[in-house]
Amino acid sequence: MSLNLSYVDYRIRQRDYLLSITRAIVSRLNLRAVLRLILQASVDMLQGQSGLIALSGPDGEFAFSASYGLPPALVEAFNPLLEEIPEYDEVEEFSIPDMAERLSAIAEETGLLLRQVVALPMIVLAVAGGDKTHEFLGIIFIFRSHSLRFSPDDRQVLASFADYAAIAVNNARFYEAAVTERRRLDALLESSADGVLVLRPDLSIERLNRALSSLTGWSAQDAIGLYHDEVIVWAGQVAKPQRAVVQSKLRLEDAMEEGWPHREERTLYVEGDLRRRNGSFVSVGITYAPLLGRSGRLLNIIGIVRDITRFREADVLKDTFISVVSHELKTPVAIIKGYAETLLNPKARRNPMLVDEMLEVIADESDRLARLVDDLLDASRLQAGGLPFRDVEDVDLRGIIRRVVDRYQPQTQIHTLHIDFPESFPTIRGDPQRLEQVLDNLVSNAIKYSPHGGEIYIKGEAVPAEVILSVGDQGVGIPLEEQERIFDRFYRVENPETRATSGTGLGLYLTRAIIQAHGGRCWVHSTPGQGATFYVALPCETGLALWQG
C-alpha cells in the first residue's frame, strides 16, 4: 500500500488530514488556504511531490487556483493539461486524453522532474427541482517525480480529498453569492426613495434605510434596537387647526393581537401623521408585510413607508375648492334669485325706485359671479401652464388706479382712499386689463380686511428701472408665518374679525402670477392688528418677450 508507512499509520494520517480540512472548511478559512491544505494532504498521502487545483470559471473554462510544491512562475506552463477536457457521465469515466504526453512536454519545457500524474474531478451533487445533477467544479492533479504509477487505491484516497475540495469550493461560492446578494439588497434598500423599516418579531427595529432616516429624523445608529413606536410615532393630535389629522385606527400591535399576519390578508396598511424626531409632522402611509420562515414562524416585518403629503395636500385642495366654490356661488345666486322673484311680483314693481335698486343689486351680484368664474378659470389656466394676456401696450398705471378708486370709494363710508403718485411717473409695458385685475384685488382686499375702516394709501414710486406700487391699510394685518402662504391657491387666513368676509383665496395667487408674468415681484409687510401694505414692483422696460412668447 505504501512505501514507508504502515497501513494503520497511513489511515490515521489520512483521517487527521480529513479532520483538519473539515475544520478549515467550517472555520471559514479563505478558499485558497483550504485548497492549499487539501493539496498538501493529497500530495503527502499519495507520496507525490507537487499538485495543482484548477477551478472552472463562469465561462466553463478551467484555470489553476492553487498549487503546491511548484514554483508559482511555472504554474502557467501546466495549462496544456486543461485543454479539451472531454464530457463524461460517471466520475469513473473522467480522463484527460494523452495526459502522459502532455506531462512530458510540460516537464521538458519547465525542466521539472515530472514523471507520473493523476487527475480527478471535483464534483458536487446539486438537487434542483427533484432532479439530481452533478456539478463539475474543478480538477485536482497530483504529480510524482519518481516513476511509480498511481494505483487504483491512490485514486480512491485522492477521491476523498477531491470531495472535500468540492465542498469547500461550493461553500465559498454560496458565501460569495450570499455576500453579493446582500450587497445588492443593501444598495436597493439604501437607494429606495421610499422609507424601509425592518422589524424583528418583538417589534424592535432591525434596520431602517436612508430615506426613512431623513423622513423621520432618526439616524439608523440611534434607531436600531429601539421599539418600533419610539420611531414611528403617530400623532394623536396636531396643534395646527388647519391640518386634518388622519389616524388610521389600526396600529401594528392591534393588528397583531387580532392575529395578523397569520390571516388571509398578508399586508397591513396604516396611514396617518407621523411625528418626526424634531416634533414636526409628515403624512405617511406604511405597508407592513411579514417575512415568514418555512414553518410559518415570523422572522421579520418589513414596513414600506411612503410620504403621502402631496396626496393629502391634493385632497385638502380638492375639498377646499369644493367648499369655496359652493360657498361663494351660493350667496350671489340666492340674492339674484330672491330679488328676481320679488320683481316677478307686480306689487313690488309699482315702486320704480325699489325696482332700480333691486336691478342694481342683481347686476352687482352677477358681476361677482362672473368674477368668481373668471378667477376659477384663470387659476385653472395657470395650473395648466400660463395666463393668457389680451393686449400688451404702454400702460399708465395712474389711470388704472384712478378707475379702481372711483369704483370702490363710493361703496364705503368708513374707508378713505388716497392716491399718492409723483408728478412724472413712467408708463410700463403690460396688459392693462390684467394690471387692473391686480390693483382691483389689492384695493378690495384693503377694504375687506379693515372691517373698522381707516385710511387706505395707494402709492407709486419710480426707482431706476422699476416702478413700485403699494396699497396700505389699517386693518387686521397678517401674522408673519402666514405672509408667504396667502399667495397660495385657496389660502385664507383664519381671523375671527374677518371670518364672515367672502373670498376664494385666489386673488393674491393670481396677483402674484400676473406680476411675475410681467417680470415683476410682489410681497407684503404687515404688523398684525395694525394693517398690511402690499407691494408690487414692475420693471419699466418690462420683459415683453417673457409673456408674448
Ligand code: ADP
Ligand atoms: P380672498 O380675499 O378671496 O380670501 P386673497 O387671495 O385675495 O383671497 O387673499 C388671501 C388671504 O390673505 C385673505 O383671505 C386674507 O386672509 C389675507 N389678506 C389679503 N389681503 C389682506 C389685507 N389687506 N389685510 C389682511 N389680510 C389680507
